[in-house]
Amino acid sequence: MGYLFGGSGSETLVGGYGDDTLDGGGGNDLLIGGMGNDVYIVNGTGAVIQEFAFEGFDEVRTTLNAQTLSDNLERLTFIGTGDFQGTGNALDNMIVGGAGNDTLTGGDGVDTLIGGEGDDVFYTDHADAPLQGGAGFDTVFIQSNFGTYLDLAACSIERAYGGSGNDQLIADGAVIGLLIDGGDGDDTLVGGAFNDTLFGGNGRDQIVGGAGDDVIYMDTTDTVDAGDGFDTVYVHGSNSMVFMNTAGIERLFLGDGNDLVFAHQSASAIEIDGGAGNDAIEGSAFNDTLWGGDGNDTLVGGDGNDVLFGGAGDNMLFGGDGDDAFYIDTPTVAFLVGDGGDDTVYVRYSGGVNLALTYSIEHFFGGAGDDSVTAADSSNGLTMDGGGGNDSLTGSRYNDFLSGGDGNDTLFGDIGNDTLQGGSGADLFNLTTIDSDVILTDFSAAEGDLIGLGMNNFYTVNANAQGEAVLTITNANGTPTVTLSGVMAQDVSSSWFTTL
Known part of the structure; x- marks a missing residue:
């Protein structure tokens, strides 16, 4: 066993038959260990x-x-400072990094890669290669075409990218949330107890979120078990699904296909x-939020x-039981049903809508456009607010409250004990x-308000206890009264009336 030490020049050091240590010092040295x-x-780049x-x-x-192992060498250890790039050869190597942010690349053999401290990156192309990330936030890229099993928690790996084979990347037991990307192949990805991000990649993947608030990216060929926690699933691709x-999934974002979802x-x-796509989505028994997106969608809230x-398209919206809210983004809706509960329609479309509120809608709030909305066939009384624009609101056969909001509005209460508020x-x-x-x-006559009566309608003016005008209308339905709140009886003018 010998120790051979060179100087700063270019030397040739030759070992014997024992276990030798050859230190070339600096310079362009030739080091021959022998048996x-x-x-x-190695301290110089020319060695x-x-x-x-x-x-x-x-x-x-x-x-x-930076150092690459030449032929017939088995181990590479970094003993310097800073970041290190170590590359193996065709043998079964062991490559050991230092305290910096190292990049360790195995060769064709079954290589052992040990990162040490720092945020290290590993490249491995063998299915059984052992890894040890150590301290820091470490990443592995699997370059193997064969399936790789990797226990990320045992390896102290925080971010893993699978290869083209059928990989098994397991984070069970990890002490922080991990990022796992299966890549190509039919992969199995298993998250841990923390907040993981899982990408299925190409292939028919099986993805298990585990505990924690996970984010999962999948395509339509994958299967998902989101697990515990508040989990989000994104489906990409144009195929229908x-x-x-949906057990364990709290947020689900679908792709471009015509999807069918039951959240029972x-x-x-x-x-x-x-x-x-033209989606059909039915919610759960809880307080759900359903987005149709583009396409002609059918949304069913459930309990x-x-x-x-x-969203866009010619949609059908069913609230189900509960107090539901509908948001309208198009000029018309194919079908709108509140069903049970106290249900509300909000218009987000600014160009004006044309809607018929027929089944169990209790409240309506118009948008900025000229909305035309009728509740003439509604099964119940309701409140309606036109919002902005020149709106036309028609009430139900029951007791309604109609408010025009801004603009020059037309309010038609139809029958029932209605309260009408024109707004500005x-x-x-x-x-x-x-x-x-x-x-x-x-x-307000000053704002140009008018009262419309039928061709054969007549009115008389009386006063209530406060002196406000009370009109008695004679029409085909009898002699109902109309109270003009805040308007004195003596101020009523025939110019306020028009024949419709």
Whole structure:
């Protein structure tokens, strides 16, 4: 066993049959270990190491920040400072980094890569290669075409990218959330107890989120078990998908296909976005949020207080039980049903909508455009607010509250004990078919408001106890009254009336 040390020049050091240590110092040295388990100390970039096959287990220890093992060398250890790039050869190597952010690349053999401290990056092309990330935030890129099993927690790896084979990347037992990308192949990805990010990649993947608030990216051929926690699943691709089991998923964003989703098995509220395509989505028994996205979608809230966004397209919206909210983004809706509960429609479309509120809608709030909305066939009374624009609002056969909002609005309460509020602008109160007592809360002749009566309608003016005008209308339905709140009886003028 010998120790050979060179100077600063270019020397040739030749070992014997034992376990030798050859330290060239600086310069362009030629180091020949010979037989035995030799150690080479490399400090200069010009050093050349010569080893032959079957001459022992030989190691290179280098202070250089980049080193590639030459032929017939088995181990590479970084003994310098800073970041290190270490590359193996065709043998089964062991490559050991230092305290910096190292990049360790194995060769064709079954290589052992040990990162040490720092945020290290590993490249391995063998399915059984052992890794040890150590401290820091470490990343592995699997370059093997064969399936790789990797226990990321045992390896202290925080970020893993699979290869083209059928990889098994397991984070069970990890002490922080990991990022796992399966890459190509039919992969199995298993998250841990923390907040993981899992990418299925290409192939038919099986993805298990585990505990924690996970984010999962999948395509339509993958299967997902989101696990515990508040989990989000993104489906990419244009193929259609049938999602029959949403258990464990709290947020689901679908792709471009015509998707079918039933959230009956969800144990908590879920948010579902249909994306592009003609989707059919049915929520859970909890308070869900459903987005139709583009396409002609069908959204069913189910039980719970649900929020339904129709999105673009000719949509059908069903609230189900609970106090549901509908958001309208198009001029028309193919079908709108509140069903049970106290349901509300909000218009987000600014160009004006044309809607018929037929089934169990209790509240309506218009948008900025000229909305035309009728509740003439509604199964219940409701409140309606036109919002901005010149709106036309028609109430139900029951007791309604209609508010025009801004603009020159037309309010038609139809029958029932209605309360009509014009809002700002020159509003028209259509009283042609009233059969019960009606209140106009803000009639203003100064703003150009008018009262519309039928061809054969007549009115007389009386005063209530406060001196406000009370009109008695004679029409085909009898003699209902209309109270003009805040308007004195003596101020009523025939110029306020028009025939419709």
